[in-house]
Amino acid sequence: MVDVVACSDGIKVSRPAARRLERHGIPLRTEPIVAFEGTDGVLSKIRFESGTDLDREGLFFSTGCQQASDLSQRLRCKRDEKGGVVTDPATEETSVPGVYVAGDVSRDVLLVAVAIAEGAKAAAAINKAFLRRDGFCE
Numbered sequence: 001m002v003d004v005v006a007c008s009d010g011i012k013v014s015r016p017a018a019r020r021l022e023r024h025g026i027p028l029r030t031e032p033i034v035a036f037e038g039t040d041g042v043l044s045k046i047r048f049e050s051g052t053d054l055d056r057e058g059l060f061f062s063t064g065c066q067q068a069s070d071l072s073q074r075l076r077c078k079r080d081e082k083g084g085v086v087t088d089p090a091t092e093e094t095s096v097p098g099v100y101v102a103g104d105v106s107r108d109v110l111l112v113a114v115a116i117a118e119g120a121k122a123a124a125a126i127n128k129a130f131l132r133r134d135g136f137c138e
């Protein structure tokens with residue numbers, strides 16, 4: 001049997017998310033967490049502000065993410081509901097002609113390999129745009 005508990009550390013969980021957890025038989029603890037306890041770097045217990053403990057052997061966590069710079073906003077690049085810059089997937093060009101982005105700023109898949117690939121695609125598209133501007137290609 002899988003023994004998984006979801007902890008939101010004091011953050012309110014949306015009703016659809018709570019319902020999904022319930023459907024899968026995963027208990028939800030919403031109290032703030034005050035400490036992780038263990039020995040030699042191995043987790044044994046989660047301590048909650050409510051004064052209760054939860055014995056655990058492992059933990060997966062999500063840090064969330066947000067853009068550190070508001071440059072894309074100032075340039076008026078179109079953004080999606082998550083705040084990611086919307087790009088043309090073929091060229092990585094944004095809604096503002098001549099502005100290209102790569103990496104987490106587009107909030108597509110947040111991986112180093114994807115950021116590198118998007119950078120390469122953007123570079124190729126920028127080079128092509130210059131060649132087109134200078135009459136070297138269609």
Ligand SMILES: Cc1cc2nc3c(=O)[nH]c(=O)nc-3n(C[C@H](O)[C@H](O)[C@H](O)COP(=O)(O)OP(=O)(O)OC[C@H]3O[C@@H](n4cnc5c(N)ncnc54)[C@H](O)[C@@H]3O)c2cc1C
Nearest residue numbers: 063065068069070102103104105109110111112113114115
């Ligand atoms: C905890 C964690 C674990 C991860 N683990 C993995 C993993 O195992 N494998 C994997 O592939 N990916 C992993 N990622 C995702 C990966 O780190 C990112 O997808 C990748 O770094 C994106 O590259 P980027 O260049 O878009 O952004 P970043 O690497 O975040 O680079 C942005 C840079 O811009 C700088 N900056 C921000 N604002 C300004 C400003 N105003 N002026 C000047 N500079 C500025 C920042 O200091 C930073 O150096 C992880 C991310 C996190 C947070």
